Amino acid sequence: MSSQALGRAxxxxxxxxxxxxxxxxxxxxxxxxAGPNLALLLIFTYRPMFMSFYYSLLNWNVGSDAAQFVGAANYVEWFSDxxxxxxxxxxxxxxxxxVVGSMTLGLALALALNRKLVGRGIVRTVTFAPYVLSGIAVGFLWMYIFNPNIGLLxxxxxxxxxxSPQWFTQEPWPLLMLIIVTLWKxxxxxxLIYLAGLQSVPQDLRDAASLDGAGAWRTLRAIVLPLLGPVTFFLLITLTLSALQSFxxxxxxxxxxxxGSTKTLMYQVYVEGFQIGRGGYGSAVATILFVLLLLVTLIQMKFVERKVHYR
Structure with missing residues (x-):
């Protein structure tokens, strides 16, 4: 063996x-x-999720030491109700x-705030402020506004x-009232998210469209909106998940x-699990909601993302 081969060995x-x-x-x-974050996810997210699925197979009341395995009986009861x-x-x-209202009105507001206006920074702050407020506090505030007797409206x-419509007692006003308050929030x-996307749209594309004779509406439809595709896709997923979990x-x-005219799946989980105390049935509803959230997300990623143009 040569000295070079021996050295390589x-x-x-x-x-x-x-x-x-x-x-x-x-x-x-x-x-x-990453270990601490993974540990927190396992303890506070994935473990409760799997435990909820296990409880959904039981006939169990919250606080009771006794539980009976019933298999899919809770699911059968829900689907037959x-x-x-x-x-x-x-x-x-x-x-x-x-979701549709927030994205439509939010885009319109972003287009307005994207212009050079006096006090634009203050307006941005004021419009974003409701989002960080507590939902409970917002709800109590708007209850007084919608009060049909002494309310501001x-x-x-x-x-x-x-x-004034009977916002709290006559359908469909209660659900419409909740949608209005959610939109405001x-x-x-x-x-703000759309505004960040608008500021990343290259100005030279808009100038080129203007030179070609495209008006504001055609520029928005043919250039701006397609380039906002990733932002729209992100908002569509996050707002849908937020709406389905609203409580x-x-x-x-x-x-x-x-x-029950404003009872959603998320609120049914609360009623069954914490008001009535049917822990097993409430866990079954929570599992159904989880599957629904997963399906909605997968459908959006499969069909909606195809129309998203990443640049």
């Missing part, structure tokens, strides 16, 4: 040992940085109304001789009433 194990040592060092740094269909419809109407309508957030406004304003 001794160097190769040293290099392998160095690479192995570097790999273990990298794994150690990863475990140090006539009220479940109305709950799904209410959930869908609320989600569609809040009733007073304003009275100036024009228009009687979310529009600023949507506008605080419903709890503070309507309690799911009147006659």
């Amino acid at each position: 001794f160097v190769a194990p040293e290099r392998r040992a160095a690479r192995k040592k570097k790999m273990w060092r990298s794994l150690g740094v990863f475990a140090l940085l 006539p009220a479940s269909g109305q709950i799904v419809i209410t959930t869908a109407l609320y989600a569609i109304g809040t 009733a007073t304003v309508l009275g100036w024009f001789g228009v009687p 979310h529009i600023g957030y949507v506008a 605080d406004l419903i709890r503070s304003m309507t309690n799911g009433g009147p006659l």
Whole structure:
């Protein structure tokens, strides 16, 4: 064996040992940085999720030491309950109304705030502020505004001789009231996200469209909106998930009433699990909601993302 080959024979194990040592060092740094987050996810997210699925197979009341395994009986009961269909419809109407309304009005507000206006920074702050407020506090505030007897809205309508609708007792006003309040709370957030997307649209594309004779509407439709595709896709997913899990406004304003007309799947989980105390049945509803959220997300990623243009 030549001296060069002999040298390589001794160097190769040293290099392998160095690479192995570097790999273990990298794994150690990863475990140090990501380990606490992974542990928190396992303890507070995935463990409760799997426990909820396990409880959904039991006939168990909250606080009771006794539980009976019933398999899919809780799911069968939910799907055979006539009220479940109305709950799904209410959930869908609320989600569609809040998501479509928030994205439409938020985009319009973002287009307005993207112009050079006096006090634009203050307006941005004011419009975003409701998003960070507590949902319970927002709900109580708007209860006084919508009060048909002494509320601010009733007073304003009275100036024009228009009687105030019975927002809390007559359908479909309670659900419409919740959608309006949710829009007020979310529009600023949507506008802020859209505004960041608008400021990243290259100005030379707009100038080129203007030179070609395209008006403001055609430039928006043909250039701006396609380039905002990733932002729109992000908002569509996050707002849909938020709407399907909405609870605080419903709890503070309507309690799911009147006659269950504002009861969504998320609120049904609360009613069954914490008011009635049927832990097993409430866990089954929570599992159904989880599957629905997963399906909605996968459908959006499969069909909606195809129309998104990443640049």
